[in-house]
Amino acid sequence: MKEYQPKILSGKPAAQGIGIGTVWILPDENKAIRPEKIKKNEIEKHIKKFESAREYLTIEYEKIKNIPADYELAEIIDAQIQTLNDPEVKLSIEKKIRVDYYTVEYAIFSTFNEYIQLLQAANAKWANERMIDVVSIRDEMIEATWEKKKDFDVKEGQVVFATDISPTNMVKLSHIKISGIVMKKGGFTSHAVILSQSLGIPCVINANWDRLSLKKGYDVIIDGSTGQVILWPSWKQSEEYRKRRLDGLVRYEKALEWAQKANRTTCGYPFVLRANVEFLEELPRLESHGAKGIGLLRTETLLFEAEEFDVNQQVNFYRNVAKASKNESVTIRLFDAGGDKILENSDFESNPFLGWRGVRMLLDKKDLLKNQLEAIYRVSGEFPGKLKILIPMVSRLEEILAVKKLCKTVQRVLSKKSVHFDEGVKIGVMVEVPSIALTAGRIAKHCDFFSIGTNDLTQYTLAVDRGNERISYLFDSFHPAIWKLIKMTKDAADRHGIPVAICGEMASKPEAAACFLGMGINDLSMNTASLPAVKSVLCSHARNEMEKLSADVLKSEALKEIHELLEPWRAI
Ligand code: PEP
Ligand code: MG
Numbered sequence: 001m002k003e004y005q006p007k008i009l010s011g012k013p014a015a016q017g018i019g020i021g022t023v024w025i026l027p028d029e030n031k032a033i034r035p036e037k038i039k040k041n042e043i044e045k046h047i048k049k050f051e052s053a054r055e056y057l058t059i060e061y062e063k064i065k066n067i068p069a070d071y072e073l074a075e076i077i078d079a080q081i082q083t084l085n086d087p088e089v090k091l092s093i094e095k096k097i098r099v100d101y102y103t104v105e106y107a108i109f110s111t112f113n114e115y116i117q118l119l120q121a122a123n124a125k126w127a128n129e130r131m132i133d134v135v136s137i138r139d140e141m142i143e144a145t146w147e148k149k150k151d152f153d154v155k156e157g158q159v160v161f162a163t164d165i166s167p168t169n170m171v172k173l174s175h176i177k178i179s180g181i182v183m184k185k186g187g188f189t190s191h192a193v194i195l196s197q198s199l200g201i202p203c204v205i206n207a208n209w210d211r212l213s214l215k216k217g218y219d220v221i222i223d224g225s226t227g228q229v230i231l232w233p234s235w236k237q238s239e240e241y242r243k244r245r246l247d248g249l250v251r252y253e254k255a256l257e258w259a260q261k262a263n264r265t266t267c268g269y270p271f272v273l274r275a276n277v278e279f280l281e282e283l284p285r286l287e288s289h290g291a292k293g294i295g296l297l298r299t300e301t302l303l304f305e306a307e308e309f310d311v312n313q314q315v316n317f318y319r320n321v322a323k324a325s326k327n328e329s330v331t332i333r334l335f336d337a338g339g340d341k342i343l344e345n346s347d348f349e350s351n352p353f354l355g356w357r358g359v360r361m362l363l364d365k366k367d368l369l370k371n372q373l374e375a376i377y378r379v380s381g382e383f384p385g386k387l388k389i390l391i392p393m394v395s396r397l398e399e400i401l402a403v404k405k406l407c408k409t410v411q412r413v414l415s416k417k418s419v420h421f422d423e424g425v426k427i428g429v430m431v432e433v434p435s436i437a438l439t440a441g442r443i444a445k446h447c448d449f450f451s452i453g454t455n456d457l458t459q460y461t462l463a464v465d466r467g468n469e470r471i472s473y474l475f476d477s478f479h480p481a482i483w484k485l486i487k488m489t490k491d492a493a494d495r496h497g498i499p500v501a502i503c504g505e506m507a508s509k510p511e512a513a514a515c516f517l518g519m520g521i522n523d524l525s526m527n528t529a530s531l532p533a534v535k536s537v538l539c540s541h542a543r544n545e546m547e548k549l550s551a552d553v554l555k556s557e558a559l560k561e562i563h564e565l566l567e568p569w570r571a572i
Helices: 040-065 073-084 087-098 104-122 125-144 167-176 191-199 235-256 284-288 299-305 309-325 359-364 366-380 395-416 434-440 440-444 455-460 469-474 482-495 510-518 530-539 543-555 559-569
Strands: 007-010 012-015 018-025 159-162 181-182 204-205 218-222 228-231 272-277 294-297 330-333 389-390 427-432 449-450 499-502 524-525
Touching: 007 469, 012 191, 018 181, 018 235, 040 073, 040 087, 040 104, 040 125, 040 524, 073 125, 087 104, 104 125, 125 389, 125 510, 159 455, 167 191, 181 191, 181 218, 191 204, 204 366, 218 469, 235 530, 272 284, 272 499, 284 530, 294 309, 294 524, 299 309, 309 330, 309 366, 359 366, 359 395, 366 389, 366 427, 395 427, 395 440, 427 434, 434 455, 434 482, 440 449, 449 482, 455 482, 482 499, 482 543, 482 559, 510 530, 510 543, 510 559, 543 559
Parallel strands: 018 159, 159 181, 181 204, 272 294, 272 524, 294 330, 330 389, 389 427, 427 449, 449 499, 499 524
Antiparallel strands: 007 228, 012 204, 018 218, 218 228
C-alpha cells in the first residue's frame, strides 16, 4: 500500500476554527457553451426555460438572505437578485433567443460574458470581485435551465476544496454541515468568507493545491486560525487537532464573555488591546470583541482597488475608520505594497520580500506617498489627537527622515490651502527588519513610537520566507532571537521615552501576549477574532507571574524550552 506522508499547504486564515475530514472537490464551473442555433418553433420553449431559471434562482437567493450574518450579506444578495432581474440582461437574452435563434444556454452565456469583458477591462480589485459574482450567476442560471441538475454529492464532515464558491453553493454547503473550506482564490471580503464566518465554518483562502494532485476522500485537517492545511495528517497530528478543535470551541464561547470586561490583570496592571483592520466590513467587530481602537490599519487594499489614485477615496476610508473607533486612536500604516502584495505592472523581482517593498517603494513613488499623507492629514483635522502614522518595512534611519520631510511638505501645502489638520499626528516606525531592532536606540530619537511587526521580523531574522510552505516548520516567532530583538527594542524605547506596541500575529497568541506584558509591553494589536481569548488570559493572571514568565523565556536557549514555558499560558 502506498504510504502518504503529511503535506502542509499554507494559505491565509479567513474564518477561525479547525476542520477535520476528507477532501471533496467542487468542480470548476467554468463552462464554455457553444453557440448552437434553435428552430423557430423552439423559441417559446427556450424563453420559458429562461423565465423559470430566473424565478428559481431568485427564490434561492431570497433563501440565502435568511441566514443570519454579521455583515451586509443582505445587500450583497440583493445586488445578485438585481443583476438576475436586470431589464437589460433580460432584453439581451430574449433577443439572442428570438432574433438570433440561439439556445437559452448560449443566450445567457454570451450576455453575461459581454458584462464580464467590461469588468475585465476595468482591471481593478472591485471589478475582480464583481466578476466572481457575475460568473457565478451566469453558471447558476445556465445550470438552472437544465432538466437534470448537477450532482452535489458532498457529505457531512467533508472539507470542500474549491477555486471559488458562489453564494448559492455556499447555502447548499451550509445545509450539509461541512467541516471546512479551502479556496484557491477568495478575498477576506468574498461572500464565501463572510458566510463561512457567519456559519462558523473554518476557512482558508489563497491556498493553491495544484501541485498536490488532490483526490476526493484524502484525509485533511485545516486550521482557519493559521491558514494551514495538512493533507494526509499522521495519527498524532489528527489527535492533536481533534483536541485543539474541541478546546477551541469551548474557549471561544467562554472568551467572548470577557470582551466587555476591564483591561486589567488580577493585580490591576492595565493593558490595551487593539484591532488589526484592513476592511470596513471588520469595523462592527471592534465593539463586540472589545477592541480599543485600531493598532494597525493596513491600507494596501486601497492601492489595489484604485483605478486612478484618488485622495478623496482615501479620505472617506480613513474618516469611516476613525468614526468607528469612537474615542480610541487609529494607527494608519502607510502602503506596504511589495513582498507578497505585489502591485500590478511592477517589474519582476526574483526576491520580492527583499526587494521594492513598503517605504522603499513609497520613497520611489513620492506622489503616491504625498497623496496618502495628504488624505491622512486632511482627516486628522476632523479627529484631533486620534490618528497616527506608521512607516512600514523601514531598514535604515534615512528612510524615516525622508518620510518626515515629506510630512512637513504636505503640511505646508495644506496650510497654504487653509486646510485644517492636526499638527501633532505621531509618526511611528514598524520594527520588522532586524537592523531596526538592533539600532532601536538611534532610531527612537527620530520617531514617536515603535510598533513591532513580528511576522516580518521573524521572516527576516530567521531567513524563512513567510509564504513558503516547504519551510513553514522553520517559521517560529518564539525563536529566542525574536524575543531578544523585541526586548532590545523595548529597552531602547524606554531609554528614549517612546511607547512600543506589538502588531504582528504573535500578539494574538495569549501565551505570547502574557510574556509581552511581563516585559512591560502592554499595547497589543491583533485580528479581532483573537481579542477575547487573549483578554481572558491576561485578565486571569497577575503581573508578577507574567514577569517571571518573560524572564524565563528570555533566559531560554532552546526553542523547545520556550514552547514548554509558554504552553500553560495558551488559555485560561
Ligand atoms: C508584520 O510584519 O508583523 C505585520 C504586522 O505586517 P504585515 O503582516 O502586514 O506584513
Ligand atoms: Mg510586515
